[in-house]
Amino acid sequence: MAKALKVTAKDVARAAGVSQATVSYVINDTPHQRISPETRERVLAAVADLGYTPSAAARALRKGSSDVVLLVMPHYPIGPNIAALIERLEEGLEGIGLSVVTRRIREGRPMASLWREMMPAAVVTMVTVDPVDVAEMGQAGIFLTQALLAPRSDEATLSLPQILIGRLQVEHLAQAGHRRIGYAEPANPLVENFLRLRLEGVRTACVELGLDLPDVRPVPFDTDAAASAVRAWREAGVTAVCAYNDETAFALLAGMRLAGLSAPSDLAVIGVDNIPLAPFAFPPLTTIDQHIDVVAKHLVALVRAGIAGEPLPATPRSEAVTVVVRQSA
Amino acid sequence: MAKALKVTAKDVARAAGVSQATVSYVINDTPHQRISPETRERVLAAVADLGYTPSAAARALRKGSSDVVLLVMPHYPIGPNIAALIERLEEGLEGIGLSVVTRRIREGRPMASLWREMMPAAVVTMVTVDPVDVAEMGQAGIFLTQALLAPRSDEATLSLPQILIGRLQVEHLAQAGHRRIGYAEPANPLVENFLRLRLEGVRTACVELGLDLPDVRPVPFDTDAAASAVRAWREAGVTAVCAYNDETAFALLAGMRLAGLSAPSDLAVIGVDNIPLAPFAFPPLTTIDQHIDVVAKHLVALVRAGIAGEPLPATPRSEAVTVVVRQSA
DNA sequence: CTGAAAGCGCTTACAG
DNA sequence: CTGAAAGCGCTTACAG
Numbered sequence: 001m002a003k004a005l006k007v008t009a010k011d012v013a014r015a016a017g018v019s020q021a022t023v024s025y026v027i028n029d030t031p032h033q034r035i036s037p038e039t040r041e042r043v044l045a046a047v048a049d050l051g052y053t054p055s056a057a058a059r060a061l062r063k064g065s066s067d068v069v070l071l072v073m074p075h076y077p078i079g080p081n082i083a084a085l086i087e088r089l090e091e092g093l094e095g096i097g098l099s100v101v102t103r104r105i106r107e108g109r110p111m112a113s114l115w116r117e118m119m120p121a122a123v124v125t126m127v128t129v130d131p132v133d134v135a136e137m138g139q140a141g142i143f144l145t146q147a148l149l150a151p152r153s154d155e156a157t158l159s160l161p162q163i164l165i166g167r168l169q170v171e172h173l174a175q176a177g178h179r180r181i182g183y184a185e186p187a188n189p190l191v192e193n194f195l196r197l198r199l200e201g202v203r204t205a206c207v208e209l210g211l212d213l214p215d216v217r218p219v220p221f222d223t224d225a226a227a228s229a230v231r232a233w234r235e236a237g238v239t240a241v242c243a244y245n246d247e248t249a250f251a252l253l254a255g256m257r258l259a260g261l262s263a264p265s266d267l268a269v270i271g272v273d274n275i276p277l278a279p280f281a282f283p284p285l286t287t288i289d290q291h292i293d294v295v296a297k298h299l300v301a302l303v304r305a306g307i308a309g310e311p312l313p314a315t316p317r318s319e320a321v322t323v324v325v326r327q328s329a
Numbered sequence: 330m331a332k333a334l335k336v337t338a339k340d341v342a343r344a345a346g347v348s349q350a351t352v353s354y355v356i357n358d359t360p361h362q363r364i365s366p367e368t369r370e371r372v373l374a375a376v377a378d379l380g381y382t383p384s385a386a387a388r389a390l391r392k393g394s395s396d397v398v399l400l401v402m403p404h405y406p407i408g409p410n411i412a413a414l415i416e417r418l419e420e421g422l423e424g425i426g427l428s429v430v431t432r433r434i435r436e437g438r439p440m441a442s443l444w445r446e447m448m449p450a451a452v453v454t455m456v457t458v459d460p461v462d463v464a465e466m467g468q469a470g471i472f473l474t475q476a477l478l479a480p481r482s483d484e485a486t487l488s489l490p491q492i493l494i495g496r497l498q499v500e501h502l503a504q505a506g507h508r509r510i511g512y513a514e515p516a517n518p519l520v521e522n523f524l525r526l527r528l529e530g531v532r533t534a535c536v537e538l539g540l541d542l543p544d545v546r547p548v549p550f551d552t553d554a555a556a557s558a559v560r561a562w563r564e565a566g567v568t569a570v571c572a573y574n575d576e577t578a579f580a581l582l583a584g585m586r587l588a589g590l591s592a593p594s595d596l597a598v599i600g601v602d603n604i605p606l607a608p609f610a611f612p613p614l615t616t617i618d619q620h621i622d623v624v625a626k627h628l629v630a631l632v633r634a635g636i637a638g639e640p641l642p643a644t645p646r647s648e649a650v651t652v653v654v655r656q657s658a
Numbered sequence: 659c660t661g662a663a664a665g666c667g668c669t670t671a672c673a674g
Numbered sequence: 675c676t677g678a679a680a681g682c683g684c685t686t687a688c689a690g
């Protein structure tokens with residue numbers, strides 16, 4: 001039961017009457033090393049007895065890479081959706097012996113010092129990576145997987161297709177007969193990356209479906225301001241609005257109530273994210289689900305295979321993004 | 330511009346024409362080492378030139394502790410509030426050169442292998458720590474700070490006073506004249522820890538204020554089920570309910586709408602957390618704010634001081650928990 | 659003020 | 675099948 005200040009493999013070796021190498025072999029189940037069952041037993045017993053835990057630092061130094069996966073995120077605020085993604089990722093990765101360290105960086109900044117310092121087994125990034133960094137990480141044997149917002153075909157890249165999201169919002173609205181569509185953008189400039197793409201999807205879909213271009217208005221996190229936006233849309237003949245995300249949709253709905261209007265009759269509203277609270281909006285919120293659990297699972301599988309040097313798993317079917325119809329649109 | 334596969338301090342030393350020790354001294358600004366300005370310049374130039382980044386593993390091995398702080402969490406689901414806490418913590422700690430690694434463990438499990446493996450500079454835990462672990466971490470020079478749910482007086486412990494939260498909910502309701510109070514508990518058993526304490530606070534306050542004991546009913550994340558609970562409360566003469574948290578409050582409010590009732594006239598509702606969406610509930614949700622940003626800031630300060638061996642900062646005023654009055658109660 | 663050298667705790671060829 | 679030894683890249687007494 002762990003007494004010595006610091007129990008090392010050497011201590012275990014001595015206690016078990018074997019060499020340090022043997023301790024390492026049994027602990028790591030090193031292949032092509034035939035350890036006799038009794039030896040293995042004795043080592044394991046000594047390990048348990050002394051409460052030995054291998055030093056991550058020593059192992060990392062020796063092997064040249066640590067058991068962490070570096071998660072690189074942009075500086076935008078972490079909504080419930082991304083928070084869930086991170087949580088699932090941590091959970092899944094922990095299951096295969098990996099720790100995740102999250103780091104925020106400004107888009108376009110070099111990330112070299114980050115990974116050189118940690119020598120992670122893999123890096124998962126949601127920010128675009130400089131080609132030089134990509135190359136150097138490759139040389140250093142670090143598996144890189146990117147979760148990008150735009151679609152892209154590359155085994156090690158997973159896309160969170162924001163454009164598709166915008167498109168889906170419009171298609172759903174158009175199907176219900178809406179011709180003049182509004183777009184509620186959040187006030188936060190940090191979210192620019194997501195916003196630009198979602199809006200692009202909305203615009204493209206409007207054009208393709210022969211609708212007017214969307215009437216884009218900011219909807220800050222404030223009921224009064226949301227109410228003003230709602231009135232403006234009504235005057236402009238807008239009958240349905242795509243909200244940037246569910247939180248914006250909630251603000252919008254609150255603004256409508258203040259303005260004495262209700263969804264979907266006065267103005268239909270569709271969000272993005274399908275947050276846990278969406279069913280409890282008034283009226284229950286129609287929204288787009290990104291199926292973040294599928295994304296997280298795939299990311300974990302990608303990392304696992306990438307580190308093991310196995311062939312990468314195929315990207316899950318891209319219909320991962322679906323509309324969840326409730327009552328607001 | 331970083332070319333060699335691996336740039337070490339030795340490379341920098343060679344390039345700068347100094348010894349490896351000197352490189353270490355200038356990089357770490359080691360005190361009591363007088364390095365001539367020119368030498369320092371040359372070293373820094375070589376560092377920049379070669380793109381040198383010290384190896385975290387080597388440093389950790391040598392120094393006996395790494396630059397990570399281990400965040401130990403129970404297995405409960407991470408709501409928006411805790412997610413925000415973690416995010417702030419990561420942000421604040423990153424600012425002082427520390428990475429956080431989050432790990433979930435079952436309450437009561439030993440965490441020795443965890444910290445022995447990483448040798449973190451500090452551990453922040455939201456699960457109760459075994460005294461043996463506490464002692465051993467102390468011996469190992471690891472600073473431990475606990476964010477506990479119950480109040481406790483200990484410099485290195487920060488309390489998230491759940492009992493106080495329940496009490497505050499009831500006091501607010503009683504002040505508005507309510508005598509028969511309901512309690513909406515979530516369906517998820519994982520949340521037991523928080524629940525028990527919040528409910529204890531509610532019960533105590535009811536007794537102290539001479540009210541009946543609370544009528545506790547489960548409110549699952551389902552509008553129909555919530556509606557049933559609401560009807561039952563009404564029949565029992567309950568006029569106000571404390572929700573376990575804001576999410577439960579949202580479900581409750583949705584159930585009320587389904588039952589044709591509205592808050593606060595038919596049933597007053599008060600939540601906990603003050604999530605960003607609370608103002609957009611219908612009606613806007615009255616709730617308890619735990620001021621998680623204050624908590625996070627204090628935790629960071631605690632860790633910083635603890636690692637530096639400086640006197641610990643005083644606990645912020647305990648009125649950190651406040652009621653935010655909106656319209657639902 | 660600067661350098662040579664030991665040693666942190668592992669893993670892994672390499673001998674035997 | 676098992677062990678002795680080198681070496682991963684640092685930091686830090688210790689000499690000079």
